[in-house]
Amino acid sequence: MEGVIDAPMRRLLTAIGGYDACVTEFLRLSDGELPAHTYHKHFPELAHDSQTAGGTPVILQLLGSEPELLAASAARAVALGAIAIDLNFGCPSRFVNRKQGGAALLKEPERMAQIVAAVRSALPAGIPVSAKMRLGYDTPDRAVDIALALEQAGTDFITVHARTRDDGYRAPARWELLRPIRESLTIPLVANGDINSVDDWRRCHEISGCEHVMLGRGALMQPDLALQLRAWHRDDEIEAMQWRDIQALLPILLEHYAPGTRGLCARIKQWLAMLRQRHAGAAATFDAIRTLKDTDSVLAVLAV
Numbered sequence: 001m002e003g004v005i006d007a008p009m010r011r012l013l014t015a016i017g018g019y020d021a022c023v024t025e026f027l028r029l030s031d032g033e034l035p036a037h038t039y040h041k042h043f044p045e046l047a048h049d050s051q052t053a054g055g056t057p058v059i060l061q062l063l064g065s066e067p068e069l070l071a072a073s074a075a076r077a078v079a080l081g082a083i084a085i086d087l088n089f090g091c092p093s094r095f096v097n098r099k100q101g102g103a104a105l106l107k108e109p110e111r112m113a114q115i116v117a118a119v120r121s122a123l124p125a126g127i128p129v130s131a132k133m134r135l136g137y138d139t140p141d142r143a144v145d146i147a148l149a150l151e152q153a154g155t156d157f158i159t160v161h162a163r164t165r166d167d168g169y170r171a172p173a174r175w176e177l178l179r180p181i182r183e184s185l186t187i188p189l190v191a192n193g194d195i196n197s198v199d200d201w202r203r204c205h206e207i208s209g210c211e212h213v214m215l216g217r218g219a220l221m222q223p224d225l226a227l228q229l230r231a232w233h234r235d236d237e238i239e240a241m242q243w244r245d246i247q248a249l250l251p252i253l254l255e256h257y258a259p260g261t262r263g264l265c266a267r268i269k270q271w272l273a274m275l276r277q278r279h280a281g282a283a284a285t286f287d288a289i290r291t292l293k294d295t296d297s298v299l300a301v302l303a304v
């Protein structure tokens with residue numbers, strides 16, 4: 001998730017456990033190919049067999065609208081060590097959409113299919129290519145057709161965020177609209193949107209029929225959510241992390257950044273803003289650090 005789930009956060013969350021894979025923030029291609037160091041900066045796990053420190057595979061997500069550029073960039077990323085490529089057809093940002101990227105492409109399913117086909121044919125057969133889409137731009141009416149076009153173009157699995165671009169991030173996700181997509185596809189469909197608890201997963205599964213799920217904001221609101229889901233699938237039950245356990249993760253996240261990294265206070269505030277939706281203690285901590293501007297002062301508050 002762009003600006004939120006970067007490499008240090010991927011390391012932290014996957015170390016808690018429960019993930020089969022995770023995805024980088026999107027890497028945007030618009031004005032030509034990117035140099036190798038950009039891939040490494042954005043996706044430092046490249047230097048570690050494309051795995052987080054805990055061993056979870058990391059998928060590189062690319063965003064763009066030019067099939068040849070995306071194909072060449074995917075091939076370059078694979079030459080650098082990427083093990084799977086995901087294509088972003090869901091970003092609702094006006095800036096990205098004005099350049100025909102992200103969710104804007106939902107208005108041009110033929111172009112989406114061209115992108116998938118170009119990327120697929122540029123990569124070795126063993127490298128999975130996946131697509132992340134929304135239900136549509138302003139209407140979900142063409143969701144099944146779009147997903148089928150992506151499947152025919154060669155995508156190995158599709159993740160559908162069960163909202164349109166115009167829905168933004170507002171609840172509720174429309175899980176019922178995932179069922180006809182799943183029933184039309186022969187490849188796996190990964191459900192996404194509003195899965196914030198084990199109970200949400202159960203209801204989403206019942207309504208959509210989807211076996212696979214991608215977590216979004218829920219992973220940030222409840223950092224052990226993936227672990228809880230895995231335990232539930234194994235007929236096990238684990239005690240959910242409470243605020244006191246989660247609070248201890250905040251300084252650990254800061255330690256995962258290279259010394260001198262800028263903007264860390266903002267990162268912590270952003271995460272606390274998500275955590276406080278679930279944990280009252282996070283709201284109090286957020287208030288206590290809201291006006292602080294340096295990480296040492298934040299760490300002093302977190303240590304109390």
Ligand SMILES: Cc1cc2nc3c(=O)[nH]c(=O)nc-3n(C[C@H](O)[C@H](O)[C@H](O)COP(=O)(O)O)c2cc1C
Nearest residue numbers: 001002025026132161192193194195215216217218
């Ligand atoms: C701040 C933010 C950044 C995001 N960045 C990305 C991204 O880079 N790539 C992507 O595929 N989805 C991105 N998303 C969308 C999420 O992956 C997910 O599809 C969406 O939040 C719906 O799931 P949720 O309701 O469980 O959060 C982002 C969402 C948010 C809120």
